[in-house]
Amino acid sequence: MLESIENILHSAAGLFFDDTVVWHTLIYVALIVLIAFVCDILCKLLINKLLLPVIRRTKFEWDDHLYDKNVVARLAALAPAFILYAFLPSAFELGSSWFILAERICKVYIIALILRFLNGMLNAFLDILNEREDLRHYPIKGGVQTLQVIIFSVGFIAIVGTIIDESPARLFAGLGASAAVLMLIFKDTILGFVAGIQLSANNMLHKGDWITAPAHNANGIVQDVTLNTVKVLNFDNTTTTIPPYALVSGSFTNWRSMFESGGRRISRQILLDVNSIAFLSEEELRRFESNFLLGEFVSQRLQAMAEARDEGNLFRAEELRVTNSMLFRIYLENYIRQMGKSNPDLLYMVRYLPMAEKGLPVELYLFSTEKTWKAYEGVAADLMDHTLGMTREFGLRIYQSPGSYDFQTLKDHLS
Structure with missing residues (x-):
């Protein structure tokens, strides 16, 4: 069938310049390109007019991702490329410089289209996995990026081998001698890949976790975990990017376990004037x-x-x-136990800390059932408001360093 089509194209080209080989070849190549162009248009029409309505009507989600990431369109783009490659032997004399040049260009183009198709497949695969609730918190993107690096590296070597007419296997063998240079070039990628495996295997970090890493000025929600970076949206709306291996080799605080537990800790102190204790x-x-x-x-x-x-x-x-301070301490413990926003099943207490020159420190220690920042701070503020207001009921005074108001009051009293 291919031979019949070639004969038809040669006959069509001969209608214009039958006596000139160069012009005959140019017309023949133009007809091949025209066929490939028509094939490309037909593939696009087939996808958009016939395949797309079917995809949108199915109950599956994976086919929508394949279409949205242009996976089907990229696969269809291979058809014109293969048409061009198939007709090359009939367009140029085998072994001629023009044939070798056109063949290498077509091979490079086909390899590039295959890489583009595989990259789209991996991106669609990533979107499909991210929609699963049981996998959403795992750093899947880092693994996908690792596969992309491997695929593009292999594709790049295949393209170089095609251009210089050298076997890709020999090029791979030659990479062993330059392994040290490659490890230096891809150091961050290799470290990020290993660190991503450690973060995932040890359940150390998920997308959506609240982490604090003082060494990197990070305090916020993890937005993305990639092969080379962990992106953190801080609470001041700035973004911090941290290499994954820096989190593994260093230290950071993950607050996920706090959200999964029964409460978030509140630890507040007040200073009692010891002269008011009796x-x-x-x-x-x-x-x-x-x-x-x-x-x-x-x-x-x-x-x-x-x-x-x-x-x-x-x-x-x-x-x-x-003493009034003892009664005040017992009152606060009973108050904490019965307040609606504390968890009485977790540790709570009111205790004295070592006394210093600034009075007797009293610590309120409890766990709030409100864990989000604003609600949590509201519970802590309400507790402190009530605590400070109740000190007078027990004949206690809060210690604070003398201020301008105190000196003015003393001056008025002496005068």
């Missing part, structure tokens, strides 16, 4: 007996103190005395 008399203690957060404790403590006095155990009675 024992409470029984009358002052009874004032808190009606408080729903302290009533049970106060009643039990007053009863225990009375029993100790009746038994004549003065040491026990003295030991059971309550």
Whole structure:
């Protein structure tokens, strides 16, 4: 069939310049190019008019990705190239310089089209995998990019071998001698590939994770994990790119486990003025007996103190005395346990830290059920507002360094 078509084309070319070989060849080549061009148009019409409606009506998603990434169109582009290559022996004399040049050009063009098709396939494959919820958080893009590097490297060697008329196998063998140079050139790619495998195998990093890496000024959400970079969108809307091997060889904090757990930790401190700390008399203690957060404790403590006095155990009675700071600490623990935005199943406490020259530090330690930044800060702020406001109820004062208001008040008092 191919021979019949060649005869028809030679006959058509002979109608114009039958007596001139050069013009006959030019007309013959022009007819081949015209056939390839018509074939390309027919393939595009077939894809857009017949295949596309079928793709859009199917319930599958993978065929949509293949079309959107031009995989089908790139595959169809091979047909005109193969037509040109098939008719070359009949257009030029075998072994002539024109035949060798045209053949090499066609081979390079076909290899480039194959690389373009395989690249589109990998991109479509990446989109298909990214739509799966169970795979979305894995650094699949880095693996796909590794395959792309390998494919394009092989394709580049094949193109070079075609141009210089050398076997690609011999070129690959020659690469062994320059392995050190290649490793230096592709150092970041090799390190990124190994680091990507480590990040994935150890479940260290997913797309969408919140990470902090102070060494790289990164504090935000991971947007993308590629072969050479990890892209982080910081909370100030700046973007930081980090090499994957820097995360593996260095250190970073991943907050994913916090979001998957029952709460996010709140740790806040206030400073109590030690001069405001004092024992409470029984009358002052009874004032808190009606408080729903302290009533049970106060009643039990007053009863225990009375029993100790009746038994004549003065040491026990003295030991059971309550300070306003102790009562305040118990109140805060009960408040934290019952507040709606804390997780009572996780550790919570109110404790004293080592005292310094700036008063007695009191730490509030708990886990908030709100984990997003704004809601979390709101819970912490509400807790601090309530804590600071309740200090006066217990006769306590917050310690702070003297300011301009304090000096003005002292001046007015002395005058």
